[in-house]
Amino acid sequence: MEHVNEMNWYHLPLTTGQVAAGEVQQRKEAFSEAFAAARAPRSMAFFQQGREDGGVDLFLTPECGEHAAELLAEWGCVPCERPSMIGLYLLVGHNEITYYMP
Template sequence: MQWHHLLLNTGDISAGRVTAIRDDFTALFRSAGGPRTMALFRKDAHEGGVDLYFTPECSVHARRLIEECGATPCAPPALAGLELLVGHNEITYYLTT
């Protein structure tokens, strides 16, 4: 399993796409029972965009969402600057061990 990344531009943000993806992800997270290593992160991108990152566990419980929104496989992001949108607060501990 691997991380997935989605870059949203300012138009996507204005259209509420971050909120829609977060809400859909939250529903999937809850229905999966809140797995400890399932999380959605965001990071400010250049030119006003937003990077969204899905942890590897998301491939098990949120594959459909990952595919529908067009996220692509990626290397694990640097933890600096990441903001947890959905998941357990201790997720960074699990990601660094």
């Protein structure tokens, strides 16, 4: 398995069709299970950011690579830089996550 930079966030874009089909909720539920299984680490979180085209960008914190690697691979998430906090909405995680964000 290749080594992934610990500081990378993970990104998954969803189209308007995927959003309409309820994929955000499905992925939120799947992530919630992984989050609970990992015993809710303080810096593990799942975010959503809307796009002008009606789709959404889903972002997962770097710690997800340690606790939810299978989910990231299954979803086809790609490493990315930390997203802008503007319009970023926490789907799963601790409310104080912004204090711990790398």
